[in-house]
Amino acid sequence: MRIIINGICGRMGKEVARLACDGMRNSSLVCGIDAFGTADTEYGVPCYKSFDDAKNICADVMIDFSHHSVTPALLEFCISKNLPVVVATTGHDEKEQELIAEAAKKIPVFHSANMSLGVALLCELAKTAAKTMPDADIEIIEKHHNRKLDAPSGTALLLADAISTVRNSAFYVFGRGGQKKREKNEIGIHAIRMGNIVGEHEVIIGTDTQTITLKHEAHTRALFAEGAVSAAAFLSGKPAGLYAMKDIVE
Ligand SMILES: NC(=O)c1ccc[n+]([C@@H]2O[C@H](COP(=O)([O-])OP(=O)(O)OC[C@H]3O[C@@H](n4cnc5c(N)ncnc54)[C@H](O)[C@@H]3O)[C@@H](O)[C@H]2O)c1
Numbered sequence: 001m002r003i004i005i006n007g008i009c010g011r012m013g014k015e016v017a018r019l020a021c022d023g024m025r026n027s028s029l030v031c032g033i034d035a036f037g038t039a040d041t042e043y044g045v046p047c048y049k050s051f052d053d054a055k056n057i058c059a060d061v062m063i064d065f066s067h068h069s070v071t072p073a074l075l076e077f078c079i080s081k082n083l084p085v086v087v088a089t090t091g092h093d094e095k096e097q098e099l100i101a102e103a104a105k106k107i108p109v110f111h112s113a114n115m116s117l118g119v120a121l122l123c124e125l126a127k128t129a130a131k132t133m134p135d136a137d138i139e140i141i142e143k144h145h146n147r148k149l150d151a152p153s154g155t156a157l158l159l160a161d162a163i164s165t166v167r168n169s170a171f172y173v174f175g176r177g178g179q180k181k182r183e184k185n186e187i188g189i190h191a192i193r194m195g196n197i198v199g200e201h202e203v204i205i206g207t208d209t210q211t212i213t214l215k216h217e218a219h220t221r222a223l224f225a226e227g228a229v230s231a232a233a234f235l236s237g238k239p240a241g242l243y244a245m246k247d248i249v250e
Helices: 011-021 068-080 094-103 117-132 154-164 222-235 245-249
Strands: 002-006 028-033 061-064 085-087 108-111 137-144 171-174 186-193 199-206 211-218 241-243
Touching: 002 011, 011 028, 011 222, 061 068, 061 222, 068 085, 068 094, 085 222, 094 108, 108 222, 117 154, 117 199, 117 211, 117 222, 117 245, 137 154, 154 186, 154 199, 222 241, 222 245
Parallel strands: 002 028, 002 061, 061 085, 085 108, 108 241, 137 186, 171 186
Antiparallel strands: 137 199, 199 211
C-alpha cells in the first residue's frame, strides 16, 4: 500500500510517516505534501508544496492530517487521480463537510474525527451495554491534560451520541451540580483536567444491583496514526462511499 501523506511535516503526519516507513499493514511512503513544510522529509521521500507538484506521483491512498481549509484542493486532487483518501483532519465547516460527502460519491473516503480503533470499539461496547440494560444509569467521565481548551471532549460527545442511538429520549447533563435528583434518561458527562493525561474515557453503566465500567486510555498520539493506516488499508478495494471507524469495528 503506497501512501501519500498530506500534512507530513505536522505532528500527526510525522507519526504516520514513521509507521509507513516501518511497513505497517504492508505500507510504504511515496511522498508527502505540506504547504508549509521543508523541501525534503527525513524519510527519504520528497515533500511537495502543492498538490499540483505531486500530480505525476503514483500511489494507492492519501492520508490527510493537515488543516481543514485544504479540503477542497485535497479532494479535487484525489478525485482527479481516483485515489482513496483518509480525511483525519478535523474542524471542517459545513461547506467542507458537503464536499467530503460529494467526493465520497466518486472515490472511497474515510472520515473520522477520532481515528482510534479503541475508541470506536468503546462506542460499540457502550451501545451494546446501553441496549442490553435499558434501565441502567449511564455516566461518562473523560480526563485530559490541563492544557486542553474544550470540555467536554469531542470523544465524550461521540460516545454519548452513540449511546443515544439506542436510548430513546436520552439527554445530556454536563458536570452535575445543584440539588436535583438524576433523571432516568440522563447521560451524565463529566470532564476532568489535570497534569499531562493524554486522554481517558470511561463509560459507567449502573443499575441498583451491578455496575459495568468500560474504559479507554490513550497513551500516545501514535494511536491516531495507527488508526489512519488501518483505515487506509480498509479502503483498499472498496467502492466509492463514505466510511468511518464504526465500519472497521463492525
Ligand atoms: N482524527 C483524529 O483522530 C485526529 C487526531 C489528531 C489530530 N487530528 C487533526 O489532524 C490535523 C493535524 O493535526 P496535527 O496535530 O498534526 O497538526 P500540526 O499543526 O502539527 O500539522 C499540520 C500540518 O499541516 C500543514 N498544513 C498544510 N496546509 C495548511 C494550512 N492551510 N494551514 C495550516 N497547516 C497546514 C502544516 O504545515 C503542518 O505541517 C488537525 O486538524 C487535528 O485536529 C485528528
